[in-house]
Amino acid sequence: MTAATAILQMICPDQPGLVRELSGWVAGNGGNIVHADHHSDQGAGLFLSRIEWQLEGFGLPREAIAPAAASLAERLGGEQTVTFSDERPAVAIFVSKQDHCLLDLLWRVRTGELPMRVPLVVSNHPDLGPIAEEFGAQFALVPISNANRGEAEARHLELLAEHGIELVILAKYMQVLTPSFLAAFDPPDAFHRVINIHHSFLPAFMGAQPYHRAWERGVKLIGATGHYVTDELDAGPIIAQSTVNVSHRDEVEDLIRKGRDTERLALARAVRLHLKRQVMVYRGRTAVFE
Known part of the structure; x- marks a missing residue:
């Protein structure tokens, strides 16, 4: 069975350094990124990101990831959601x-x-x-x-x-x-x-x-x-x-x-x-x- 991952989706105003900011947040907590997709819509002035990383070895417990991501989104002036690959809604x-x-x-x-x-x-x-x-x-x-x-x-x-x-x-x-x-x-x-x-x-x-x-x-x-x-x-x-x-x-x-x-x-x-x-x-x- 594939190891569980966390998935962060973020939409925020476009600005320089966002890829480094988001991937750095994951890496800074010990996360191993398995997928990273980004899109900058110049006309809308928005940056969209989906980052998925392995839960094993990540420095935050599962229940703390969403609040931490919410704080990150607030700092970037955006909105986010965190989900996990082993969830069955x-x-x-x-x-x-x-x-x-x-x-x-x-x-x-x-x-x-x-x-x-x-x-x-x-x-x-x-x-x-x-x-x-x-x-x-x-x-x-x-x-x-x-x-x-x-x-x-x-x-x-x-x-x-x-x-x-x-x-x-x-x-x-x-x-x-x-x-x-x-x-x-x-x-x-x-x-x-x-x-x-x-x-x-x-x-x-x-x-x-x-x-x-x-x-x-x-x-x-x-x-x-x-x-x-x-x-x-x-x-x-x-x-x-x-x-x-x-x-x-x-x-x-x-x-x-x-x-x-x-x-x-x-x-x-x-x-x-x-x-x-x-x-x-x-x-x-x-x-x-x-």
């Missing part, structure tokens, strides 16, 4: 009736590909309950409509708190999360907590029935987009995208069939990048360190 998957993304995620968790736990599956329809239970997750049926949306989302928040959920994945959950729900579970900062899969190559064909609209336009390439969720529909920062070729012989049903494969791949990749703390969000866009 509790994740809730929200679904409706389509099962392909749910099955794919649960299978990848079972095989160890995605370092997370799924104690909870939430749906507005009963169809996928047996799948959730087969993989050992509690299935929570919460019907939702415009008439009861506030009450339903309050129940969602109760379930998330009850299970200690750190990340929500919308795996073909055909409902729009309200700003009040997002404000309660995912306050706006550089480290988002809700991921959605959209069945188009955003920003093309936002909203409903993108495959139908793509077929009407006669496109030769369709795709899927894994992105963070914000108040603006299908406009959150993009994490990962996948595409597939289509032809004039394909009907709408063929686009939907091919699209399911791209949806699975894009969502799994987006979730893995998030779990590995390889994504950083700033000014509505992402830096993805691979």
